[in-house]
Amino acid sequence: MKSRITAVSYALPEKKLHNEELAARYPDWSVKKIADKTGIVSRHIAAADQFSLELAELAAKKLFVCDETWRDKIDCVIFCTQTPKYLIPTGACMLQSKLALRNNIAAFDINLGCSGYVYALSIAHGFIQSGQAKYVLVLTGDTYSKLIDPSNRQLATIFGDAASATLVKAENNGAGIQEFSFFTDGTGYDKLIAPMSGMQGLVNQKKYEPDLEMMGPDIFNFTIQHVPELVDNILQKNKLNKTDVDYCIFHQANRYMLTYLMEKSGFSEKQFMIDLENVGNTVSTSIPIVLSNLFSQEKINDSKKILLLGFGVGLSCAGTVIAKTN
Numbered sequence: 001m002k003s004r005i006t007a008v009s010y011a012l013p014e015k016k017l018h019n020e021e022l023a024a025r026y027p028d029w030s031v032k033k034i035a036d037k038t039g040i041v042s043r044h045i046a047a048a049d050q051f052s053l054e055l056a057e058l059a060a061k062k063l064f065v066c067d068e069t070w071r072d073k074i075d076c077v078i079f080c081t082q083t084p085k086y087l088i089p090t091g092a093c094m095l096q097s098k099l100a101l102r103n104n105i106a107a108f109d110i111n112l113g114c115s116g117y118v119y120a121l122s123i124a125h126g127f128i129q130s131g132q133a134k135y136v137l138v139l140t141g142d143t144y145s146k147l148i149d150p151s152n153r154q155l156a157t158i159f160g161d162a163a164s165a166t167l168v169k170a171e172n173n174g175a176g177i178q179e180f181s182f183f184t185d186g187t188g189y190d191k192l193i194a195p196m197s198g199m200q201g202l203v204n205q206k207k208y209e210p211d212l213e214m215m216g217p218d219i220f221n222f223t224i225q226h227v228p229e230l231v232d233n234i235l236q237k238n239k240l241n242k243t244d245v246d247y248c249i250f251h252q253a254n255r256y257m258l259t260y261l262m263e264k265s266g267f268s269e270k271q272f273m274i275d276l277e278n279v280g281n282t283v284s285t286s287i288p289i290v291l292s293n294l295f296s297q298e299k300i301n302d303s304k305k306i307l308l309l310g311f312g313v314g315l316s317c318a319g320t321v322i323a324k325t326n
Contacts, residue, residue, distance in 0.1 A: 039255020
């Protein structure tokens with residue numbers, strides 16, 4: 001039994017943070033410099049009372065607008081987030097209730113960042129292959145802005161908040177989600193970290209102050225070393241050449257890194273998707289945003305092969321190939 005991605009939607013907070021506002025905050029960085037360095041013009045920022053849970057709910061409700069009957073068919077909910085509204089309880093269980101899904105379903109969270117969407121797809125694929133589910137709702141959502149000190153221009157210029165919803169369902173033919181590849185290097189855990197954002201911070205009995213830290217050069221070096229290798233591994237597993245791939249959707253980190261990876265991985269500009277100008281780096285939601293936009297533009301048909309690859313915090317990489325079918 002195979003699985004296919006049937007539909008993808010996403011939700012963005014109402015508030016936008018434009019480069020003009022950031023340039024005023026950081027006088028030595030012009031609007032043009034921010035755009036040139038990141039490829040980002042604006043990003044969406046969650047309201048003080050808006051969290052990944054609410055954004056994921058919005059994304060799922062947008063998905064169900066496509067077909068309301070999907071709501072009663074969901075057998076499993078997977079919610080990928082690193083910024084849960086609560087450590088306890090599980091966000092996916094709350095979303096089961098908020099979305100009025102059946103009670104006799106599985107629901108759980110996973111904590112992964114930039115590779116998280118691909119990981120969630122692999123779990124959904126496994127549930128379907130093993131016969132435990134026919135319809136899986138994959139949700140992603142993060143509000144990294146709540147972890148960022150406003151004075152940290154490196155991070156404030158890059159990250160945006162967002163959530164996505166993807167319906168994965170059972171498929172009898174060979175189309176759909178194919179083979180996966182993974183790579184993990186936990187020695188780099190501290191290259192992107194919010195040290196006091198979990199229990200360590202809670203037991204410290206001090207008010208949380210945004211403390212997300214990123215060692216950009218180290219993450220860049222990890223990425224350029226291991227992502228091209230993972231691309232080759234994914235293609236080998238799926239018996240494909242680079243010329244067979246119609247679209248490459250990598251985690252949308254920033255334009256500079258994506259352009260470098262495109263060249264180093266040997267893909268053309270026509271194949272390689274860069275779509276973060278108006279949303280920024282949205283962590284686990286960056287790949288489904290690009291995928292949703294491709295679907296809505298009707299650029300994908302049954303014959304298209306799409307390479308998905310997430311990389312970053314962990315340090316972690318994950319990739320697969322999908323063939324879109326309706």
